[in-house]
Amino acid sequence: MDTLHNNKTKIVATLGPSSDSVERLIQLIRSGVDVVRLNFSHGTHDDHLKTLRNVHEARERTGTFISVLQDLQGPKIRIGEFNEPHVELRQGGSFTITSEAITGDQQRVSTTYANLPHDVHVGDAILLDDGKVRLRVSEVKGSEVRCEVIVGGTLSAHKGINLPNVAVSTPSLTEKDIHDLDFGIKHDIDYVALSFVRTAEDIRTLRNEIIARIEPSRFLPIVAKVEKPQAIANIDAIIAEADAIMIARGDLGVELPTEDVPMLQKKIIKKCSEAGKPVIIATQMLESMINTPTPTRAEANDVANGVVDGADAVMLSGETSVGKFPLEAVQIMDRIIRRVEMENIEMSRVLDHPASGVSSRHDALGRAACVLAEQMNAAAIVCVTHSGETARVVSRYRPPTRILAITDRAKILRRLNLIWGVRGLVIENLVQDSDKAVKQIRERLLELELVQEGEYIVLLGGQPFFARGSTNFIEVEKVG
Incomplete structure (x- = not known):
């Protein structure tokens, strides 16, 4: 955990x-x-x-x-090497980018992207080194793209090329x-x-x-x-x-x-x-x-x-x-x-979400769990899940209540690490008898001090436990 x-x-x-x-x-x-x-x-x-x-x-x-x-x-597009550590491009000057394999100098440089002359047109912008140097295409001839320097600066080898509004043909x-x-x-x-x-x-x-x-x-x-x-x-x-x-x-x-x-x-x-x-x-x-x-x-x-x-x-x-x-x-x-x-900023109170946003059984159960948790002042929404989907759906509603995912696979908890508000634990040997399973879950949560005796949890899951797509019940349980 x-x-x-x-x-x-x-x-x-x-x-x-x-x-x-x-x-x-x-x-x-x-x-x-x-x-x-x-x-x-x-x-x-x-x-x-x-x-x-x-x-x-x-x-x-x-x-x-x-x-x-x-x-x-x-497909990160970059310029090639220069024959010196860096070159200075001055506003109003000219500079050429070529798809030929050359060592660059003050006048031109190669690119890693062979299709550059085919993709750009006169008037297109070419940005170098995260936009620090800006060029405008003035002519395309064979393997060479000749440009006017709009914003000059210092340029060194292997800097990135950005092509805004150009339909780049590379996959x-x-x-x-x-x-x-x-x-x-x-x-x-x-x-x-x-x-x-x-x-x-x-x-x-x-x-x-x-x-x-x-x-x-x-x-x-x-x-x-x-x-x-x-x-x-x-x-x-x-x-x-x-x-x-x-x-x-x-x-x-x-x-x-x-x-x-x-x-x-x-x-x-x-x-x-x-x-x-x-x-x-x-x-x-x-x-x-x-x-x-x-x-x-x-x-x-x-x-x-x-x-x-x-x-x-x-x-x-x-x-x-x-x-x-x-x-x-x-x-x-x-x-x-x-x-x-x-600050408890109410980014998206569940009750403010229109019911029209509910599009599946999973969504309906997830929304209902959030509503119940809010109304019962529950300590946690506990999602028993095989794929992580149940916890992800609950997270969608951004409840103020803690979301705890219980799964039989560590891989699922790693996947849920990117999901807002979800923490979890692995219980590999959860019994299939629902009453005994709920008791097992309550005891584990108490053992880890995730809840306290007398608090409520909203339990969301399905039977058989840890079967894909089985989520079909929701219940409120008092701990202890």
């Missing part, structure tokens, strides 16, 4: 040189991390295997169910991604994130690759990273197809006007909440803590607003992977979450 954490909004931490040792992982877990992210844009499979082994050891030593999110690189799932996916499946990762999603078809493509690689009884949830303008245009279909959404504000903020991102974030969170899909806010949440031990007030406010908006999770990237203060970043994020949640 994960008894370390009580916050409802979860924390995702990216691992790297600053955070991937066993001792550091134990510290991070005890400070509030629920999910660790492995960024496959960096490192070899040997590097990631070492990190995974450390995660498994830290999981065992803390007695928690820390989850692993594999983040596939996707979202690359050969490298498929190779990395094989590694992730082999090592039993809990979530896989797809980068640069543009349409729901991108997610279906990844889903088909997963299905072809795992046995029918397994399920690997897909997190769709929203970081392209095309994804915003197709957001409803993407949310419907994905298992979770990550609002990746880095590339999104480069390709869209900065002032558009805050309200887009709020709208996407609202859509995910209505669809019952978990949503992660990512990128630059406590960015200054890469180099300083405390965040800016604006960063603290950013985390707090994400909690108030109803995000399932907030994510740290460079702060924990390469930053100087990874532990402090997690501790501060955890404190911000706890402080906001202490």
